Amino acid sequence: MVRLTIDGSEVEVPEGTTILQAAEKAGIRIPTLCYHKRLPPIESCNMCIVEIEGEEEPVNSCAAPVSEGLVVTTNSKALHEERTANLKKILKHHPLDCPVCDKAGECELQDIVYEFGIEDVPYEPRKVKRDDAYSTTLIRYWADRCILCGRCVAACSDLKQIGALEIQGEDEHARIVVDPDKCKSCGECLMVCPTGALTENLSKYKGRPWLVKRVWTTCSYCGCGCQFQLNVLDNRVIGITTDVDVGVNRGSVCDKGRFGYEYIGDESRLKKPLIKENGALREASWEEALDTVAEKFKAIRDEHGPDAIAGLTSAKCTNEENFLFQKFIRAVIGTNNVDHCARL
Amino acid sequence: MSYKNVIQTIHKKFPDAVVKETVNKGQREITLARSQFYETMRVLQDNPDLPYDLLIDILGIDYTPRAPRFDLLYILLSTKDFSRLIVRIQAEEGEEIPSVSSIWHSADWGEREVYDLMGIPFSDHPDLKRILTWKNFEGHPLRKDFPLEGKDFDKPFDPETIEDYT
Amino acid sequence: MAESKTITLNMGPHHPATHGVLRIVLELEGETIVNATPRIGYLHRGIEKLAESRNYQQIIPLTDRLDYASASANNMGYCVTVENLMGIEVPKRAQYLRVIMAELARIMGHHLWIGTHALDIGAMSVVFYAFRDREMIMNINEEISGYRLTPTFFRIGGVAHDATPKFIEMVRDFVKWFPKGLDGYHKLLTENKIWTTRTMDIGTISAEDAVNYGLTGPSLRGSGVAYDLRKAFPYSSYDDFDFQIPVGDKGDVYDRYLVRMEEFSQSLKIIDQAIENLPEGPVNVDNPWITNPDLDEVQKDISALIRRFMIHIKGPVAPEEEVYTAVEGAKGELGFYLVGDGSEHPYRLKIRSPCFYLASALPRLMVGHMVADAIAIIGSIDVVLGEIDR
Numbered sequence: 001m002v003r004l005t006i007d008g009s010e011v012e013v014p015e016g017t018t019i020l021q022a023a024e025k026a027g028i029r030i031p032t033l034c035y036h037k038r039l040p041p042i043e044s045c046n047m048c049i050v051e052i053e054g055e056e057e058p059v060n061s062c063a064a065p066v067s068e069g070l071v072v073t074t075n076s077k078a079l080h081e082e083r084t085a086n087l088k089k090i091l092k093h094h095p096l097d098c099p100v101c102d103k104a105g106e107c108e109l110q111d112i113v114y115e116f117g118i119e120d121v122p123y124e125p126r127k128v129k130r131d132d133a134y135s136t137t138l139i140r141y142w143a144d145r146c147i148l149c150g151r152c153v154a155a156c157s158d159l160k161q162i163g164a165l166e167i168q169g170e171d172e173h174a175r176i177v178v179d180p181d182k183c184k185s186c187g188e189c190l191m192v193c194p195t196g197a198l199t200e201n202l203s204k205y206k207g208r209p210w211l212v213k214r215v216w217t218t219c220s221y222c223g224c225g226c227q228f229q230l231n232v233l234d235n236r237v238i239g240i241t242t243d244v245d246v247g248v249n250r251g252s253v254c255d256k257g258r259f260g261y262e263y264i265g266d267e268s269r270l271k272k273p274l275i276k277e278n279g280a281l282r283e284a285s286w287e288e289a290l291d292t293v294a295e296k297f298k299a300i301r302d303e304h305g306p307d308a309i310a311g312l313t314s315a316k317c318t319n320e321e322n323f324l325f326q327k328f329i330r331a332v333i334g335t336n337n338v339d340h341c342a343r344l
Numbered sequence: 345m346s347y348k349n350v351i352q353t354i355h356k357k358f359p360d361a362v363v364k365e366t367v368n369k370g371q372r373e374i375t376l377a378r379s380q381f382y383e384t385m386r387v388l389q390d391n392p393d394l395p396y397d398l399l400i401d402i403l404g405i406d407y408t409p410r411a412p413r414f415d416l417l418y419i420l421l422s423t424k425d426f427s428r429l430i431v432r433i434q435a436e437e438g439e440e441i442p443s444v445s446s447i448w449h450s451a452d453w454g455e456r457e458v459y460d461l462m463g464i465p466f467s468d469h470p471d472l473k474r475i476l477t478w479k480n481f482e483g484h485p486l487r488k489d490f491p492l493e494g495k496d497f498d499k500p501f502d503p504e505t506i507e508d509y510t
Numbered sequence: 511m512a513e514s515k516t517i518t519l520n521m522g523p524h525h526p527a528t529h530g531v532l533r534i535v536l537e538l539e540g541e542t543i544v545n546a547t548p549r550i551g552y553l554h555r556g557i558e559k560l561a562e563s564r565n566y567q568q569i570i571p572l573t574d575r576l577d578y579a580s581a582s583a584n585n586m587g588y589c590v591t592v593e594n595l596m597g598i599e600v601p602k603r604a605q606y607l608r609v610i611m612a613e614l615a616r617i618m619g620h621h622l623w624i625g626t627h628a629l630d631i632g633a634m635s636v637v638f639y640a641f642r643d644r645e646m647i648m649n650i651n652e653e654i655s656g657y658r659l660t661p662t663f664f665r666i667g668g669v670a671h672d673a674t675p676k677f678i679e680m681v682r683d684f685v686k687w688f689p690k691g692l693d694g695y696h697k698l699l700t701e702n703k704i705w706t707t708r709t710m711d712i713g714t715i716s717a718e719d720a721v722n723y724g725l726t727g728p729s730l731r732g733s734g735v736a737y738d739l740r741k742a743f744p745y746s747s748y749d750d751f752d753f754q755i756p757v758g759d760k761g762d763v764y765d766r767y768l769v770r771m772e773e774f775s776q777s778l779k780i781i782d783q784a785i786e787n788l789p790e791g792p793v794n795v796d797n798p799w800i801t802n803p804d805l806d807e808v809q810k811d812i813s814a815l816i817r818r819f820m821i822h823i824k825g826p827v828a829p830e831e832e833v834y835t836a837v838e839g840a841k842g843e844l845g846f847y848l849v850g851d852g853s854e855h856p857y858r859l860k861i862r863s864p865c866f867y868l869a870s871a872l873p874r875l876m877v878g879h880m881v882a883d884a885i886a887i888i889g890s891i892d893v894v895l896g897e898i899d900r
Contacts, residue, residue, distance in 0.1 A: 094812050098819045114820035117798035121813040369833050397721050401862040403847055423735055426742040450724025453870035476551040485559055492563055
């Protein structure tokens with residue numbers, strides 16, 4: 001265990017922790033922009049700088065490790081001025097898109113600019129134009145809004161181990177380049193982007209964060225049980241949001257979970273059971289439908305034997321539902337013809 | 345000096361009545377204990393040094409899930425030197441507070457409003473009825489667990505179910 | 511069959527003389543009132559509950575609708591309370607503009623009072639003259655903010671924008687014209703034999719009783735207690751102006767009438783001093799977390815755009831403290847008790863409305879008088895239901 005002093009208060013942390021994590025343990029908040037809990041430190045925004053006694057230059061606290069007896073200052077006039085200058089460098093080329101940007105209202109750049117009370121940053125268009133292209137039609141990349149924090153690159157290569165994104169070029173020519181063969185449209189980059197540079201391109205309808213109702217639910221596609229929130233606007237699902245601290249998935253979902261919500265409100269879904277009579281389908285009540293099915297199953301089993309019926313279940317059902325299903329096929333119908341989509 | 349005299353008089357007569365004395369943003373405030381609350385308010389109103397003769401307002405604050413749940417505040421003014429005093433008392437849920445409407449008549453409607461919207465009952469009140477809602481209204485709207493849209497807001501509302509005082 | 515000596519008469523919520531949806535259940539013995547029970551709550555809109563889920567800026571239009579006859583005075587009370595809680599200092603020019611709007615609102619409220627009070631008693635011509643003058647103030651409101659009745663011109667830390675030259679000209683014209691209009695009301699009513707017979711010695715209340723019943727404002731000053739918040743707890747540079755507080759001595763309807771008539775001219779005096787000595791300077795506090803940047807700055811500067819966006823959806827944050835501040839509304843002491851909890855919306859907002867306590871004193875004022883006098887008494891205490899029911 002290593003002991004160090006942050007802003008006058010002593011804190012004891014295991015070896016290998018960064019100064020930022022040690023400050024969090026002591027209850028002190030240091031402003032960050034490119035740092036993300038699940039990613040390794042990127043050090044591209046320089047907002048988390050702290051002063052260490054004995055060192056001339058401030059260091060990035062998201063990456064600097066603790067050492068015994070360190071004396072750290074997280075807030076001073078000089079630090080505040082340097083952080084403001086770093087933020088203004090990022091803001092100078094940021095387009096005036098807030099009223100039309102999807103992310104406005106939950107944008108980390110907006111939050112930190114308001115927290116610092118920044119004033120007087122006139123807009124300068126970029127000297128070297130960046131391209132807007134992206135690999136998948138489900139995610140849209142707005143190159144002008146990108147602050148090149150590098151979170152998407154780190155998420156793709158470290159979290160998902162795919163490595164489809166890369167920052168190429170230096171200074172004014174730096175830009176994000178994507179490898180279309182590697183990208184799987186999982187949306188991990190979408191989740192970590194702090195600004196509106198990466199937005200979802202699937203839903204026709206968009207909603208501001210304070211108008212949308214968020215409902216926690218479990219994904220229905222497989223047995224992993226990833227937790228996310230459905231964003232509901234006017235009784236229609238328009239997207240999902242995840243939280244880094246919740247569920248076994250800790251914020252990540254696959255492309256089915258992230259973009260596969262359109263079936264929920266699809267017009268062609270049945271709302272009532274239908275029974276075929278004289279070649280046409282007609283509406284029926286649940287009782288009538290279930291009675292019809294039970295009668296017909298009994299008739300088939302009595303006439304042709306239990307092996308004439310087979311059952312196929314899926315991973316969309318819960319474990320308990322699957323257990324009931326196979327019990328029904330084996331014990332009630334009396335056959336061993338039962339299978340599951342995972343075996344196919 | 346007269347304010348200090350008043351506090352000393354209260355200390356002499358009821359030594360345990362005043363629990364705390366503070367000045368909050370330039371405003372004098374005292375917190376009273378539950379016992380001898382009515383007598384202390386009577387002393388505040390008719391002592392000769394600095395009589396607090398105008399009861400400006402009564403309000404309740406819901407601090408769920410803290411126990412005691414409610415904070416009841418009385419804002420007093422003295423027309424002698426135009427100084428204000430805030431009196432605070434803490435109340436449990438369902439605990440009855442003695443009414444001060446026999447000391448200040450303006451407490452009559454003030455306490456009815458606190459009873460209606462917060463649900464703090466008062467004992468010895470001449471006519472403790474709901475004042476801003478109707479007779480068979482269920483719940484107390486300003487409590488933190490009462491939803492903003494009201495109960496059953498998505499069901500159709502039938503005005504025939506309202507029963508009001510005549 | 512039991513024989514009861516009293517008749518119960520219901521002055522229902524739909525009544526032209528109750529100045530709103532006020533219901534009074536009168537028990538009469540012949541023509542004399544033995545008991546009167548006011549019943550309120552017909553206009554309860556839950557403003558205090560709504561305030562707990564809105565930003566501090568979003569509550570300002572809600573406060574406009576409290577005493578809707580004199581709307582800007584309510585805004586003043588709320589903004590001064592929030593600024594006390596957050597420790598903000600408003601620049602001088604904004605304070606003077608606020609005083610002008612609040613005093614114009616007071617004159618507007620008194621116009622409605624005199625028109626309807628005289629109309630209820632039977633003097634029908636007064637209401638036409640009163641509403642002709644009120645129309646001038648509504649035009650001023652429309653010029654500065656676009657609304658006629660509820661301007662919502664105030665913001666936290668100042669006012670919405672600077673006064674236009676046309677506004678200053680219109681206020682000066684009003685100040686020049688109004689003494690003639692006021693003289694006209696005096697000629698119609700003050701020495702009128704019918705008026706004095708109907709209003710003298712009606713609804714008398716002594717100073718101690720008035721204080722005990724919680725009355726404030728012109729109704730309390732009519733009984734002889736010189737309590738005016740503009741002098742007792744000065745706010746928004748009222749101590750820069752030279753004005754007096756009229757005080758009655760008997761406490762009857764006629765005294766309250768005279769107090770309000772004199773308040774007309776005192777308010778006009780304040781407006782005159784404020785518009786002639788309007789200082790130069792900004793109209794908003796210079797604070798990046800509270801002041802809304804101008805539109806032309808927003809179209810060029812990204813930080814102004816972000817700040818404008820965040821101020822509108824989030825706004826300033828209050829410390830975890832409580833404060834009570836009261837201002838002199840048109841009807842009496844309008845107080846706001848505000849509890850902050852470190853977030854951008856209040857934990858509890860309690861509105862101390864003057865008309866609530868004025869209406870509670872109605873039984874004391876009405877008992878012993880006849881039904882026709884009851885109408886005069888309701889008119890003299892000048893209740894507006896929006897404030898009682900909130």
